[in-house]
Every structure is written in C-alpha cells, then in structure tokens.
Amino acid sequence: MSKRRPYVRPMAGWWRKNPFFVEYMIHEGTALFVAAYALILLTGLVYLSRGEAAWNVWLEGLKNPWYIAFHWLTLAAMCYHTYTWFKIMPRTMPPVVVGGKRLPDFAITGSGLAVAATASLAMLGLVWGMAR
Amino acid sequence: MKRTLKRSNAPIFWALFGAGGMLSALLGPILVFITGLAVPLAMLLPADTMSYANMLAFAQNIIGKGFIFAIISLFLWHAAHRIFHSLHDIGIHAGIVAKLICYGGAMVATLITAYTLLAIGF
Numbered sequence: 001m002s003k004r005r006p007y008v009r010p011m012a013g014w015w016r017k018n019p020f021f022v023e024y025m026i027h028e029g030t031a032l033f034v035a036a037y038a039l040i041l042l043t044g045l046v047y048l049s050r051g052e053a054a055w056n057v058w059l060e061g062l063k064n065p066w067y068i069a070f071h072w073l074t075l076a077a078m079c080y081h082t083y084t085w086f087k088i089m090p091r092t093m094p095p096v097v098v099g100g101k102r103l104p105d106f107a108i109t110g111s112g113l114a115v116a117a118t119a120s121l122a123m124l125g126l127v128w129g130m131a132r
Numbered sequence: 133m134k135r136t137l138k139r140s141n142a143p144i145f146w147a148l149f150g151a152g153g154m155l156s157a158l159l160g161p162i163l164v165f166i167t168g169l170a171v172p173l174a175m176l177l178p179a180d181t182m183s184y185a186n187m188l189a190f191a192q193n194i195i196g197k198g199f200i201f202a203i204i205s206l207f208l209w210h211a212a213h214r215i216f217h218s219l220h221d222i223g224i225h226a227g228i229v230a231k232l233i234c235y236g237g238a239m240v241a242t243l244i245t246a247y248t249l250l251a252i253g254f
Contacts, residue, residue: 028214028221029218034152039241041167042244044205045178045191045200045245045248049248049252055187063173068173076234081153081156084174085154112157119159123162124165130186131186132178
C-alpha cells in the first residue's frame with residue numbers, strides 16, 4: 001500500500017451548484033417513486049392472492065392519510081417523469097427525417113405528451129367502463 | 133485483435149429500462165391517480181372499482197395478468213437501472229455489489245410477481 005495520500009477533490013453536493021444538474025438529479029430521482037409505486041402494487045397483488053379479507057386490509061390501508069399524501073407526491077413525480085421522458089426523447093431516439101428535414105425536437109416531445117394524455121384518458125375510461 | 137469479443141449485457145438492461153420508462157411515462161400518472169387517489173378517496177370512479185371480486189377477475193384474466201406483470205416488473209427494471217446509474221452521482225461506488233442489489237432486486241420482485249399471478253390461477 002502506498003503511504004501517499006493524494007488530494008481527492010470533495011464531490012459532496014456538486015450538483016447543487018448548477019441548476020442543470022439539480023434538474024437532472026430530480027428527474028433521475030423520480031425512479032425512486034416509480035420503484036415505490038411498483039412495490040405498493042406488488043404488495044397489493046400478494047394480498048389479493050391471500051383472499052378477500054387480506055385484500056380488504058390492503059385496500060383500507062390505502063385510505064391512510066400518509067398513503068394519500070405519498071400518492072399525491074408520487075403523482076407529481078410521475079407527471080414530472082412523463083414530462084422529462086418525452087423532453088429528452090429527441091436525444092435518446094434516432095433522428096427522424098421527414099421530407100428531407102429532421103423532425104424538430106418540439107414535434108417529438110409534443111407528440112409524446114399527446115400520446116401520454118390520450119393513453120391516460122383511455123385508461124381512465126376503460127377502468128370506469130369495466131367497474132360500472 | 134481479439135477474435136471473440138465479449139458481448140455486453142448492457143443492451144438487455146437498457147431495453148428493460150427503456151420499456152419501463154416508456155410504460156411509466158404513458159400510464160404511470162393515471163395509474164397512481166386511480167389506485168392511490170381516486171379509489172381510496174372515492175372520487176370520480178365507482179366505489180367498488182377495486183373490490184375483491186373485480187380485482188380477482190382482473191388478475192385471473194390473461195390480459196389482466198399480462199398487464200399487471202408488465203407494469204410491476206418493467207417499472208422496477210426501469211427504476212433499478214436509473215438508480216444504479218445515479219449511484220456514482222451521489223458518491224456511491226457503482227460496483228458489482230450495487231449492481232446485484234439493483235438488478236437483483238428487480239429480478240426477485242419480477243419472480244414474486246410471476247409466482248403470485250400464477251398462484252392466483254386462471
């Protein structure tokens with residue numbers, strides 16, 4: 001082992017100094033909410049497999065104010081994920097050329113958001129129709 | 133020159149990340165709204181939307197099963213990949229242990245989801 005102790009530049013909080021990186025950390029952070037929500041659903045699925053009494057315990061649990069508050073927060077994070085996912089899409093997908101011209105970024109982001117809005121409404125309608 | 137190049141496993145994780153990211157971007161907000169807010173707060177949707185009978189029928193239906201499996205597993209593969217690649221940014225070494233925890237966690241959850249969906253029956 002070397003006895004030399006080279007200077008290591010401290011990195012703690014580096015991203016807080018630049019708004020670009022703050023935004024980056026927030027949109028990466030939405031993954032925590034996506035994971036938490038998936039785990040909530042998985043818990044529900046396990047309770048469902050254990051019969052009606054167990055399922056009702058889980059369903060009642062969702063009415064807990066802490067759960068409600070958490071779901072509001074998750075909703076905000078999910079919406080932000082949707083927005084950033086399509087905002088970044090012009091850079092994550094191969095360039096689309098229409099009539100010899102590259103499709104502008106706002107067209108890709110805009111159509112992505114439009115598809116998301118349509119899919120959400122369709123989903124809500126489907127659930128409403130199935131439950132009625 | 134190397135004769136046999138070792139194939140990277142990155143495209144698999146990236147594809148799962150992309151699929152989960154797309155699915156959660158399209159349906160994440162509305163699903164959170166339905167299961168986490170509209171049903172518990174009894175707004176907009178019928179009160180028995182997520183009753184045991186309804187949800188059991190949904191989970192026993194082959195399309196419902198596929199939907200539940202895709203949502204839970206792909207959301208987790210998306211999150212696992214994103215969290216794994218953000219570890220370095222918050223000063224945690226993204227080595228083999230971190231990789232095993234992130235992707236291993238998603239794998240275990242995927243297997244539990246599949247097992248539970250099969251246990252619920254058809």
